[in-house]
Amino acid sequence: MKFKNFDKRGYPTVTAKTGYGEWAETYESTVPDLLDLKIFDSLKSVNWSESQKCLDLACGTGRIGQFLQNEGLQNIDGLDLTPEMLALARTKNIYKKLILGSVEETNLPANEYDLITMSLVDEHLNNLTKIYHEAARLSQKEATFVVVGIHPFFLMNGMPTHYDDKDGNPKAIDTHIHLPSHHFTSATSSGWKLIEFVEGVIDEDWVQLKPKWEKHRDCPINFGYVWKT
Numbered sequence: 001m002k003f004k005n006f007d008k009r010g011y012p013t014v015t016a017k018t019g020y021g022e023w024a025e026t027y028e029s030t031v032p033d034l035l036d037l038k039i040f041d042s043l044k045s046v047n048w049s050e051s052q053k054c055l056d057l058a059c060g061t062g063r064i065g066q067f068l069q070n071e072g073l074q075n076i077d078g079l080d081l082t083p084e085m086l087a088l089a090r091t092k093n094i095y096k097k098l099i100l101g102s103v104e105e106t107n108l109p110a111n112e113y114d115l116i117t118m119s120l121v122d123e124h125l126n127n128l129t130k131i132y133h134e135a136a137r138l139s140q141k142e143a144t145f146v147v148v149g150i151h152p153f154f155l156m157n158g159m160p161t162h163y164d165d166k167d168g169n170p171k172a173i174d175t176h177i178h179l180p181s182h183h184f185t186s187a188t189s190s191g192w193k194l195i196e197f198v199e200g201v202i203d204e205d206w207v208q209l210k211p212k213w214e215k216h217r218d219c220p221i222n223f224g225y226v227w228k229t
């Protein structure tokens with residue numbers, strides 16, 4: 001679904017590559033761990049440290065890689081579209097390989113990974129089928145795919161993923177809205193089975209962090225899916 005039907009901000013909109021290229025330097029100081037790491041932390045069906053070979057799709061600056069390493073993973077590759085984000089990930093020395101590419105068509109060899117993570121990127125993808133299909137192709141026989149993102153109900157409040165450029169002007173990054181049924185249909189048609197589904201809402205922790213979001217209290221803000229082959 002097109003975000004523009006819900007847009008209440010009207011910010012100039014750029015592609016993901018341009019946007020994250022401009023945002024990279026300040027990205028980590030503006031993305032709260034509550035948005036995704038809290039969801040990762042809450043998942044009960046994943047035994048992170050069991051993974052022998054993990055791929056972090058849309059790894060960005062390496063926040064998820066850091067979480068995975070803290071959970072005991074040692075063999076993690078990362079892939080991202082934006083060179084500026086990858087350059088920052090590289091400084092963390094977490095990933096074995098860092099690959100410049102698209103999550104929809106990675107050009108990586110098939111059947112390599114027992115764990116794939118993908119956080120905060122589905123809203124930039126027009127079509128979910130490609131990503132679930134590509135993740136299935138990359139997966140070993142019994143693999144886990146963890147997908148964490150911004151909840152579509154929150155995006156429907158009219159605020160796209162956005163950042164301030166170097167002149168302090170807000171810019172939106174191309175945003176799409178995917179309902180849970182879109183995830184379910186795309187994933188199951190690629191052979192994934194749903195093992196766990198969690199949703200987070202704007203709670204007291206969020207209101208403490210962003211007092212203006214009191215008006216959004218109890219609105220869903222994020223989600224996490226755990227899929228298995």
Ligand SMILES: C[S@@+](CC[C@H](N)C(=O)[O-])C[C@H]1O[C@@H](n2cnc3c(N)ncnc32)[C@H](O)[C@@H]1O
Nearest residue numbers: 016020058059060063081082085102103119120
């Ligand atoms: C909000 S950041 C999330 C980064 C990281 N996963 C995290 O949680 O901090 C979104 C990332 O997705 C990347 N991205 C957007 N579209 C992509 C695509 N089609 N293929 C690969 N990476 C993409 C961007 O370059 C950016 O680094």
